[in-house]
Amino acid sequence: MINEKCIMIIFGGTGDLAHRKLVPAIYNMHLSGQLPESFALLGTGRKQKSHKQYRHELAVSAKKYSSQSFKEKQWETLAGNIYYHDIDLQDNTGYQRLKETLKALSPGTNSEGNILYYLALAPQLFSPVSTNLKRNKLNASPYGWRRLLIEKPFGYNLASARELNTVITEAFSEENIYRIDHYLGKEMLQNILVLRFVNCIFEPLWNNNYIDNIQITASETDGIGTRGRYYDLSGAMRDMVQSHLFQMLALTAIEPPAQSDPHSVHMEKLNLLKTIQLWPDSPIEEKIVFGQYNNFRAEQGVSPDSKTETFSALKLTIDNDRWRGVPVYLRTGKNLGEKIAKIVIQFKVPSNIDSHILPGSSLADRSDLPNLLTLKVQPREGVVFQFNIKKPATMGEIVPVEMDFCQPCAFLINTPEAYERLLTDAIMGDKTRFTGWNEIECAWSIVDNIYQEYNKAGAYLHQYEPGSNGPQAAIDMLSRDNRRWWE
Ligand SMILES: NC(=O)c1ccc[n+]([C@@H]2O[C@H](COP(=O)([O-])OP(=O)(O)OC[C@H]3O[C@@H](n4cnc5c(N)ncnc54)[C@H](OP(=O)(O)O)[C@@H]3O)[C@@H](O)[C@H]2O)c1
Structure with a gap:
């Protein structure tokens, strides 16, 4: 068990990658004690839905896609720390509400601890989301690390990859950017x-x-x-x-x-x-x-x-x-x-x-x-x-x-599985298995x-x-x- 407080936000928490790979990996990490002692998962999407509904949808996917058998009791402990937040990520005005949701996830403290942002989104959203996180001062904090995990494809060609890199490095320092190649x-x-x-x-x-x-x-x-x-x-x-x-x-x-x-x-x-x-x-x-x-x-x-x-x-x-x-x-x-x-x-x-x-x-x-x-x-x-x-x-x-x-x-x-290892590495701050720019x-x-x-x-x-x-x-x-x- 990792002795750190961590909130993981999956931007694109209602999508295929979240359902088929990320949530089953998080469930497996929970079973094997790989999650931090204090852990919360916040999934985002554009539609409104309750935490309860979101937890139910994820339970169906964990059952279907996890390599481990589904254990109702253990799922319930994890599900108690899963939350949903609706936001249109293109719209900068929604990020202040996100900030409040994050604060609410850490009652009684003056900080949200460490935050891992997972961009499980279409590539055209990578730049606007990084920029909006910066504009709303969600990209760095004196109270804990802020790490950005980016799925491939990282750009469409050399020129667009360089453009994307410029935008995200304006928001996050290189040491906090984790570019995923799940292989x-x-x-x-x-x-x-x-x-x-x-x-x-x-x-x-x-x-x-x-x-x-x-x-x-x-x-x-x-x-x-x-x-x-x-x-x-x-x-x-x-x-x-x-x-x-x-x-x-x-x-x-x-x-x-x-x-x-x-x-x-x-x-x-x-x-x-x-x-x-x-x-x-x-x-x-x-x-x-x-x-x-x-x-x-x-x-x-x-x-x-x-x-x-x-x-x-x-x-x-x-x-x-x-x-x-x-x-x-x-x-x-x-x-x-x-x-x-x-x-x-x-x-x-x-x-x-x-x-x-x-x-x-x-x-x-x-x-x-x-x-x-x-x-x-x-x-x-x-x-x-x-x-x-x-x-x-x-x-x-x-x-x-x-x-x-x-x-x-x-x-x-x-x-x-690959995503379990990569998420564990990202929480631990080990970049060996991520691709360098x-x-x-x-x-x-x-x-x-x-x-x-x-x-x-x-x-x-x-x-x-x-x-x-x-x-x-x-x-x-x-x-x-x-x-x-x-x-
Ligand atoms: N699926 C895979 O197996 C796989 C494997 C490797 C890499 N990837 C990469 O992972 C990324 C995600 O893929 P995916 O297959 O999960 O895509 P997907 O099923 O289309 O999911 C896209 C997600 O983005 C959200 N979204 C779209 N526009 C949004 C907006 N304006 N504001 C807020 N949320 C928005 C959607 O939420 P709502 O529709 O609920 O609003 C949904 O959760 C892509 O870059 C893909 O190339 C995927």
């Missing part, structure tokens, strides 16, 4: 650095002498649901690559941070992001594949002539001594055949492999024989290592086999460049069938290099 709260992402740097068998091989290529996949089986308007303006690159995929790549490829403090980790990620480029000296269609699933244009909120990509595959290079020459393949998309996020490290096949074949034996196709280290980020977290053995009862046929570490099977505990800025400049090159070349938008692995062109991208996606 950083996922267990396996935190595990990458441990796997790399706390096992001496991997780090010596973690370079272009031994690694053939890196593949990162984040595929979703869902389409765009009710978020057509947002997604049509965004697309796979802005929605996934700029944030989650670049963060996965950064952690996979960074140099060892000098220390484990947030600054050292952020600096190393930034240094790595600065070296990412599209693969040089090859035609655009060999390094960028954008796709759109059939019928996307008929989705609610999507323009009938939309050119937004719902799938993106990229071939990149990391231009530093460790990685030069190792292709990095990224792919992500909606409405695909499998829901998975994973990182595959493909090692080189030894050049003298034939001399180790026993007389009279056969070699499986050598393209089947690279060692593969797969980090499974979701849905089932784990690590799989593929290596080669002599097939039993043969003269010496060499076949690949797997060692499979399944994290939830090995540790029979409920590992906290410089990283966001750098990631946007890479994405802007990719769009520029794609548009300049007038490259093609491929169609693909929902439920497939995406466009054939993404498969061809690797077969042209005598490689394949490891499914």
Whole structure:
């Protein structure tokens, strides 16, 4: 239990994110004793409703979406500290009433203690809300911290991200701004650095002498649901690559941070992001594949002539001594055949492999024989290592086999979900698992460049069938290099 007094305000407390992720996470934190001793949750929306009605709506969501079973008694203790406040956040005049509500939540004291503002809102509200909090002196207090949690997307491109950053840094100091990339709260992402740097068998091989290529996949089986308007303006690159995929790549490829403090980790990620480029000296269609699933244009909120990509595959290079020459393949998309996020490290096949074949034996196709280290980020977290053995009862046929570490099977505990960890970190003031502004800025400049090159070349938008692995062109991208996606 955290020994601090804290009010958490969810601006957008009636929305999808609050119902499906934030409130279930807060309920789980309550069950596991992770909430501060004195805690209140204030959800906001535009409609009027009573605290009782709001508590009831959240109870339904906690029941439906929490990974823990619903315990009526424990919920009631939490629900007693949940409140609702109606406010139109665009309208500056409503914030004084909000101030009074906050005071009322701390009876008998002259301060509200610490306040965590969670912006679970459409991105166009991030700036006005930050500005209005400042105008109404809700952005800082001598009596406790005021922290701002911002959901992605942080901007639409480099220019808009910089504009947004200017506005929010006028209202909150950098140390009080927490930019969320919820993938950083996922267990396996935190595990990458441990796997790399706390096992001496991997780090010596973690370079272009031994690694053939890196593949990162984040595929979703869902389409765009009710978020057509947002997604049509965004697309796979802005929605996934700029944030989650670049963060996965950064952690996979960074140099060892000098220390484990947030600054050292952020600096190393930034240094790595600065070296990412599209693969040089090859035609655009060999390094960028954008796709759109059939019928996307008929989705609610999507323009009938939309050119937004719902799938993106990229071939990149990391231009530093460790990685030069190792292709990095990224792919992500909606409405695909499998829901998975994973990182595959493909090692080189030894050049003298034939001399180790026993007389009279056969070699499986050598393209089947690279060692593969797969980090499974979701849905089932784990690590799989593929290596080669002599097939039993043969003269010496060499076949690949797997060692499979399944994290939830090995540790029979409920590992906290990403939002639980991130909310706990924000309350504790630990920014390690949040994205630094410089990283966001750098990631946007890479994405802007990719769009520029794609548009300049007038490259093609491929169609693909929902439920497939995406466009054939993404498969061809690797077969042209005598490689394949490891499914
Ligand atoms: N949903 C997810 O799984 C998810 C995942 C990652 C990131 N995000 C990001 O999280 C943010 C929220 O997404 P969401 O899916 O929760 O959106 P949503 O379901 O549309 O919810 C939007 C929320 O904003 C409130 N709102 C809208 N205009 C307002 C105004 N003028 N004044 C006060 N409140 C206002 C709405 O309240 P009322 O309508 O009740 O007034 C509602 O609570 C977005 O930036 C999204 O990109 C969402």
